Amino acid sequence: MMELGVRKTTWKYNFLLVLILLLTMVLSGCAPSTQITGTWKNPEGGGQAYDKIMVVALTDNVRARQTVETDMQAQLQQRGIQGAKSIDMFPPTMSQKGGPDVNQILDKVREQQYDAILTVALLDEETETRYVPGSYGYAPITRFGWYGRFRGYYTYWYPTIYDPGYYTEQKTYFLETNLYDVGTEQLKWSAQSASHSPSSLRKASVTLAELTVGRMAQDGLVR
Known part of the structure; x- marks a missing residue:
């Protein structure tokens, strides 16, 4: 149950990041340069x-x-x-x-x-x-199911390119x-x-x- 709760929290966090990014792109595109x-x-x-x-x-x-x-x-x-x-x-x-x-x-x-x-x-x-924060920060988590096996870890993280701040x-x-x-x-x-x-x-x-x-x-x- 704890693992399921962590997954839900992480999904909501990732969804919020994507939503903020999309709103920023829309507002930037609408603003006259x-x-x-x-x-x-x-x-x-x-x-x-x-x-x-x-x-x-x-x-x-x-x-x-x-x-x-x-x-x-x-x-x-x-x-x-x-x-x-x-x-x-x-x-x-x-x-x-x-x-x-x-x-x-x-x-x-x-x-x-x-x-x-x-x-x-x-x-x-x-x-x-100005500093633009990255999309992901390092947070070692060992309880997620995909950490236990290579297939799960590789499948989950490979599409997510690390995006550092700049x-x-x-x-x-x-x-x-x-x-x-x-x-x-x-x-x-x-x-x-x-x-x-x-x-x-x-x-x-x-x-x-x-x-x-x-x-x-x-x-x-x-x-």
């Missing part, structure tokens, strides 16, 4: 909607610059807005340190009659280290997106975003572009 945390709109904007926007990602990482500017351009174009990437007009070179000169950008956008500049910048990064790092990236009027060079709109441990640069970039352009449309900055 990238989200806008705040926006600001210039009260003196006058309700102007922009039709021709230059996208400028403020980073020396060429791959990140290309990805972010491409996804922002795609979202703008989906709304009928003519968007351009700064990396096309000012491609990186081996001798160049930093991005293109600000005067060059302004001269180019005015020459091609763009009416706004949309900048994307990484403001900060935080790393959180440490994992979770990164949070804080970004800022600003929209500037080309004519006055004044800030018209700003959004702050947070991206929590994105699975890939491309996925985070696409989500950021969708959220940013969608909120800009909601706030009347684009169609």
Whole structure:
């Protein structure tokens, strides 16, 4: 009878572990990894909607610059807005340190009659280290029936891979997106975003572009 009670307790314990794991997976899958945390709109904007926007990602990482500017351009174009990437007009070179000169950008956008500049910048990064406990801990038990014979022990434990605890790092990236009027060079709109441990640069970039352009449309900055 004691052995049966121990088996029931162990089964309930294992079932609870599986249930907690499934709930964690579901909640993690539902939680958005990238989200806008705040926006600001210039009260003196006058309700102007922009039709021709230059996208400028403020980073020396060429791959990140290309990805972010491409996804922002795609979202703008989906709304009928003519968007351009700064990396096309000012491609990186081996001798160049930093991005293109600000005067060059302004001269180019005015020459091609763009009416706004949309900048994307990484403001900060935080790393959180946390411990993830394993599924099983060592607990020597000799009264269970499967310990007495190899067949029972092997059949019970072989499908259960030992899962030790481990440490994992979770990164949070804080970004800022600003929209500037080309004519006055004044800030018209700003959004702050947070991206929590994105699975890939491309996925985070696409989500950021969708959220940013969608909120800009909601706030009347684009169609």
